[in-house]
Amino acid sequence: MPVGNGKIDRTALTQALLRDRADDLLVVGGLGSATYDLMAEGPSPRNFCLWGAMGQAAVIGLGLALAQPEKRVLVMTGDGEMLMGLGALATVADQAPCNLGILVMDNGLYAETGRQPTATAGLADLAKVAEGAGFRAAMTIASTDEFDAARDMLLGRNGPVLVVAKVAVQDYGPPADPATRDGPQQANRFRVDLLGEYDAMIRID
DSSP: OOOOSOOBOHHHHHHHHHTTOOTTOEEEEOTTHHHHHHHHTOOOTTEEEOSSOTTOHHHHHHHHHHHOTTSOEEEEEEHHHHHHTTHHHHHHHHHOOTTEEEEEEEOSEEGGGTOEEOGGGTTOOHHHHHHHHTOSEEEEEOSGGGHHHHHHHHHHSSSSEEEEEEBOOOOOOOOSOGGGGOHHHHHHHHHHHHHOHHHHHHHHO
16 A cells, blocks of 8 residues: 655645635635645635546636736645646646646545555656746645745745645545535635626626
C-alpha cells in the first residue's frame, strides 16, 4: 500500500487558509478530499465544489477569475486531479489572471480510486511545472511553519500563483448533509449569490 509523500494535516491547512475569510473570496474545490475539507469548514454560497469533472478545477477557477477580476479566486485541489488537467497550467499562465491562486494538496496518491501512487510520488514537481508554464510564482510547502507564507501568496500576491502542499494521507468522508452534493443546487446558489437573482435569471435565459 502506498504511504504518500507528506506530513501536513489537510484539515489544519484548510482552516488556516480560510480563517477570517473575506466575503468576496470565491473558492473552487476539486473533487474528493479538497471538496470534503472545504465543506467541513461550513457551506458557503461562494464555494463551487466539484463532485466529479476530474481535471477541471483549475480551468473553472480561471473562468471565474477572468469573469470576476475584482474578486480573489482560490482553487483547492489534489495532485491526482491537477495531473489529470496538467495542460490547464499552461492556459492559466497564458491568460495570466492576477486574482487567481491555486493550492494543490499533494499526498502522492489517487485517493478516490484506491490510493494508487501518482507521478508526484516520484519525480514530478507541480510547482516547477507551473513555473515553467509561466506562473508569476510557485512554491512547495512541507510543514505548518510555512502556512502563513502560503496563505499570503495564494490570497494576496499577484497571480497566477500556485502552492503545492505535501499533505499526509488521511481518511475522509462525504458531508453529513447529502443536499450539499446536489450539483445544480450548488451551481444555482453560487450564481445567484455572485450575480444577484435578477442578473442570474437573465443569464440563464
